[in-house]
Amino acid sequence: MIATCAPGQNSVECTLNTLRYADRVKELGPGAKKKQAPPLPNIENNDNDLAYMHQSLRSQGMIGEEEEDPEMYNFHQAVDMLQEAQDMLVDEHQQCISENKEYLKQEEGILQRVEQDVDYDIEDYARALDVILQRKINRLKTMQDKLNKVRSQLHKEEEISKTLRRPAKKR
Numbered sequence: 001m002i003a004t005c006a007p008g009q010n011s012v013e014c015t016l017n018t019l020r021y022a023d024r025v026k027e028l029g030p031g032a033k034k035k036q037a038p039p040l041p042n043i044e045n046n047d048n049d050l051a052y053m054h055q056s057l058r059s060q061g062m063i064g065e066e067e068e069d070p071e072m073y074n075f076h077q078a079v080d081m082l083q084e085a086q087d088m089l090v091d092e093h094q095q096c097i098s099e100n101k102e103y104l105k106q107e108e109g110i111l112q113r114v115e116q117d118v119d120y121d122i123e124d125y126a127r128a129l130d131v132i133l134q135r136k137i138n139r140l141k142t143m144q145d146k147l148n149k150v151r152s153q154l155h156k157e158e159e160i161s162k163t164l165r166r167p168a169k170k171r
Contacts, residue, residue, distance in 0.1 A: 017086070020081055024161055075160045080151040089146040096139050103132050 003022040005015040110128050114120045 011044040078160045082157050085150045085153045089150050090148050092143045
């Protein structure tokens with residue numbers, strides 16, 4: 001297995017997840033067989049990735065038909081779903097930060113008008129602030145939903161990994 005890690009501070013979480021996954025797979029693997037992997041075909045549908053991976057492992061002799069474990073397939077599927085949920089959360093967080101910068105500019109403009117204009121309309125101020133706050137609240141709720149999905153997927157992955165059979169150690 002090849003695990004790709006990034007040295008940047010922004011990639012720490014992803015790197016740790018990759019290393020944890022690689023460690024789990026290493027524990028479950030059949031040993032250090034070295035075979036040339038066949039070239040990867042163009043896969044158009046991501047749902048077929050796991051099925052292709054298992055087919056590839058069977059064709060390389062890494063697992064036999066009788067050794068194919070549905071639990072392992074479920075584990076790989078759970079890890080894949082966790083990674084997708086994590087990517088969506090990170091994207092949402094980045095969008096939230098970007099939008100917050102814009103909202104801060106808008107809020108500064110509203111405050112400047114209130115502070116500089118003696119005849120400011122408090123109703124306009126309240127309305128504009130309410131619009132900004134509602135947008136922020138909606139974005140944060142969306143991000144919180146995605147965070148909860150990541151936590152749920154993480155819990156599923158951990159539960160599945162606990163049920164996997166560990167290979168017997170050779171003496």
